[in-house]
Amino acid sequence: MTDRGRDALKTTADRFDVGPSSMSWTGNELVIDIDEVSSFPLISRVRGQITITPHALSSVELPLTPDGAHIWRPFAPSSDIKVDLEAKGWQWSGHGYFDANFGTRSLEEDFSFWTWGRYPTATGATCIYDAVRRDGSTLDTAIAFDADGNAQIVDAPPRTTFKRSLWQVRRETRADAGILPRQVLNMLDAPFYSRSAVRTQLNGEVVTGVHEALDLNRFRSPIIKSMLATRVPRRAVWP
Template structure:
């Protein structure tokens, strides 16, 4: 689940010139497996309400109560299966970190891993969509379009020991690279890995998106479950080995060169409908 102000992957936001992020807001929800759904409605500024502890986009909202983040969802999924996606997600951080990582030297893009180790309760209104387990909470902030600064990146979060390890690897358009590897513990502590595992290629996605993640020397990471596939993006469950420990986590690969293609935007518009008007009941 992702909440956007300025929907990064919305063709409508791109076509607007990205001048008014508050007029392109969205709460994206994706479920996987049999009956999986995808919702990503681009809404106008009338749908946006914010306070210090809450964020509302039309019929869905997020609320922080000081200990947990409650997400109330009421969305319509995109084709090919159009139906309601409703329910509640509650994410309880074991600790909140103080980490902010600039993804570019000038700080135009920032990664903020609020709670890399969390507990999550999912209660959606459909058979099999109720479960609890290991969760994660982060945010990205930026003042420029991703494709203006990056050509490709991968990100992964893997539970290890009493915490989790995150890898952020990116190729920038200026020829430099980002190679971040950070260990997080249950208390919110963070430690940069000075000698991280090797960046290792994986099999390409169904859309032939290049994929790679970090793994101990001699170990070949592999996908164990697909999650979300697009011509420019892949999200999947990946099994790798870190410092001798086998672990399965969430992996993402993003090809910004493909995302730049004008041919892709009409395809995205089918999956990301635009609803510019919204009226709250009160």
């Protein structure tokens, strides 16, 4: 990841360029072309292509705050994905998804903590969005998507804490009574953020999906911000 200035950004109805990388919509697939350099401690070229083929597209938008300043948009909650990077062992295909967050304020202004999870199910996928806002209110939402991308708010079991990340970020997700969620694959571990594959049980169905926990109290710390700058370099000018 590299923070880039306005000169590096271009967008049309079906293409978004950020410096040397881009995302293009063909009408059936989202094609992501990557040409980047990884950060410390292993600096290397990251090149290749990721192709996401949605099973269906969703028009759902979930406001994360009452005033709509933050929006979650699950464009393709259930998809096929193909990864082809120019490195040995970095080619695979499988099950994936595509979503995005939009906002008019920084996350740390309005949230202190959130967890999110997307779990493939027998009928589609269930997404869990739980958050604690700065004003003390909470977001507690579970959305089930079917194979056609249709969505409905559903009841989900209560929040259940499980083992903290390596950086001791607090983690929780939903789980049936007596079930303890557990990490089955670590994907990203940072002082303020954890992303992993987590196995849990929702309404009797054992599911394994992508889970994230975000501690925005930590993220807003000047110390963490300075650490993050070494991992996400800034390039203000792009020819």
